[in-house]
Amino acid sequence: LMTATLTREVYQDLRTLFPGLIPVASVHLRPEPDYYLCQATAEDDKEAKVLEILRHAPRPAILYTTKVEDAKAWHRKCLQAGWTRTGLLHGESSATDRDKAVRLWRENALDLMVATSAFGLGMDKGDVRLVLHACMPETMDRFYQEIGPGGRDGRASASAMVYTKADYLLAGRLGQPAAVTNELGLERWRSMWLARTEEA
Numbered sequence: 001l002m003t004a005t006l007t008r009e010v011y012q013d014l015r016t017l018f019p020g021l022i023p024v025a026s027v028h029l030r031p032e033p034d035y036y037l038c039q040a041t042a043e044d045d046k047e048a049k050v051l052e053i054l055r056h057a058p059r060p061a062i063l064y065t066t067k068v069e070d071a072k073a074w075h076r077k078c079l080q081a082g083w084t085r086t087g088l089l090h091g092e093s094s095a096t097d098r099d100k101a102v103r104l105w106r107e108n109a110l111d112l113m114v115a116t117s118a119f120g121l122g123m124d125k126g127d128v129r130l131v132l133h134a135c136m137p138e139t140m141d142r143f144y145q146e147i148g149p150g151g152r153d154g155r156a157s158a159s160a161m162v163y164t165k166a167d168y169l170l171a172g173r174l175g176q177p178a179a180v181t182n183e184l185g186l187e188r189w190r191s192m193w194l195a196r197t198e199e200a
């Protein structure tokens with residue numbers, strides 16, 4: 001098992017499930033990416049900055065968003081800007097669309113991928129030159145995971161993030177631990193109980 005990110009909780013779960021587990025950790029900051037951060041004043045300012053970066057950025061590049069609807073909107077904007085070799089992948093993509101996007105990406109038929117974090121799962125492409133966030137990831141783990149493809153070939157890459165105050169607030173809300181209260185748990189249990197079907 002190899003991973004770029006592993007929380008304390010997951011590590012403890014692995015130790016419980018696999019008592020003979022011998023971890024080998026190689027924690028280090030990768031030297032390939034240069035990091036850039038920019039707070040935009042509003043959505044139109046963010047759009048202008050992201051498009052300007054993409055006009056000058058090396059390819060292949062990945063443009064990440066948090067929400068599916070934002071990924072779809074950025075995909076349209078990129079196509080309208082004339083970048084026809086732009087793919088789209090998000091959590092609502094069908095298995096067929098996902099397979100096609102990943103295949104075209106690996107075959108270098110696409111040089112820009114607009115995606116949510118669903119894209120990174122199982123992706124292996126070593127020559128990504130730019131990972132651009134038009135959002136703010138809710139955790140450092142997500143951020144680190146998403147910039148992972150940048151510079152895997154050992155050559156220089158860039159990580160850029162352009163965000164607004166609204167993106168910052170959204171990341172804060174999404175980053176809050178979700179707890180099921182007693183009241184919510186009881187409500188869900190009652191709902192499941194009432195929706196049950198009897199088996200003979």
